Amino acid sequence: MEILAFGVQSDERPLIQRAFAGHHDVRCLDVFLTEDTAPIAAGHEIISTSVNCGLGHRVLQTLAAGGTQMIAQRSTGFNNIDLDVAERLGMTAARVSYYSPYSVAEFAWTLGMAVNRRIVRAATRTRDFDFRLDGLMGRDMHGRTVGVVGTGKIGEAFTRIAHGFGMGLLGWDVAENPACLELGMEYVSKERLLAESDLITLHVPLMPETQHLVDAAALRAMKDDAILVNSSRGGLIDTAALVDQLREGRFTGVGLDVYEAEAGLFFLDKSMEAVEDDTLARLVTFPNVLVTSHQAYYTVDAVGQIIDTTLGNVLDYTAGRRSENVLVPRS
Known part of the structure; x- marks a missing residue:
């Protein structure tokens, strides 16, 4: 399965690719998820997003129409995701509950x-x-x-x-x-x-x-x-x-x-x-x-933990498991 990751910084790209190797293919995009870029996700069951991606109702509807069923957020915060809409659309959303x-x-x-x-x-x-x-x-x-x-x-x-x-x-x-x-x-x-x-x-x-x-x-x-x-x-x-x-x-x-x-x-x-x-x-x-530009979390230690947890959330989803990181459970 190919996973589409939005808003990936150049420093993050090799860490993500290394972590997902042997599990799933991952395509990293430097563009953020918006109403304009949401159609890119068509055909991808799982996408990964950063905290500055906007997942309001229009974006979520576009994602759902394109076949996306799971959102793996690479952050602890999730105020950028309309969880009520995600639940109504039958989408799963998970975050990173903890990192350094x-x-x-x-x-x-x-x-x-x-x-x-x-x-x-x-x-x-x-x-x-x-x-x-x-x-x-x-x-x-x-x-x-x-x-x-x-x-x-x-x-x-x-x-x-x-x-x-x-x-x-x-x-x-x-x-x-x-x-x-x-x-x-x-x-x-x-x-x-x-x-x-x-x-x-x-x-x-x-x-x-x-x-x-x-x-x-x-x-x-x-x-x-x-x-x-x-x-x-x-x-x-x-x-x-x-x-x-x-x-x-x-x-x-x-x-x-x-x-x-x-x-x-x-x-x-x-x-x-x-x-x-x-x-x-x-x-x-x-x-x-x-x-400064929201860089407090940006250490190799913290980002590595965020990516490892994101991978774990994806593997849990594909195996039908549920963890404390799940914001909206699989319907």
Whole structure:
């Protein structure tokens, strides 16, 4: 059976082909699954998608009409898939429930430190042989307070890093993580976490309850010199409200690996095109903001685990088995 994989990065291609060898043929496409590209999947019972592929009702209907019955998503998040429509169409959908939490946690910490110590500005200056230190002053993280919003596997990994730097630990989640408690984390209300934290990092999934979790009121509640990091999902932050606060000169730094309107932008080369997204265009102009293109997960370790799990989901489907990764079961 040939499996069609959408949105495959060049670094991923050999890993996918190596993993699937001896099991199924796989054809890797660098284009993302959209309404325009969905007809390409005709005749393929199984397709694989990335988190920035859009699987709304029109795409799913096109896929079903072409004979696709199984969607193997190469990510933990699945807010890009209309699961209700998939179920009505009798399609199976599966995701990757778990991969290395260290990849995202380490990158989130890197974003925080990069904006704190003005690394990008410093590197740009030295390329021009400008070695002044004006405007590059950061601050020690030791002794300051981190607020971890979401203390699952990734939040726990981040907490361990912050603990190693000697930071005070505040956490907010629907359930307390015993491992974080052992590290000395104090679980508090969201309001207190926002008000007292010097560094705030987001590690909760995007769902209706967390859409714009960090809204205008939450941003106003933060310290003027706080650092905000988001390596989870762009929709957790009201970006327009964030831009408003940045225009007022607030925050030491903001590190964003995700953006709420990133679909159709991230993972693509738009360098020769006019940017139509005014909010993003404004966001990247602030000197205390660092935006990266949803790369926190992108390590050989994490991507390897994602691909291995995706292969396992495909093999489970063809064998009629069901695992914890299944979002919509086989009808």
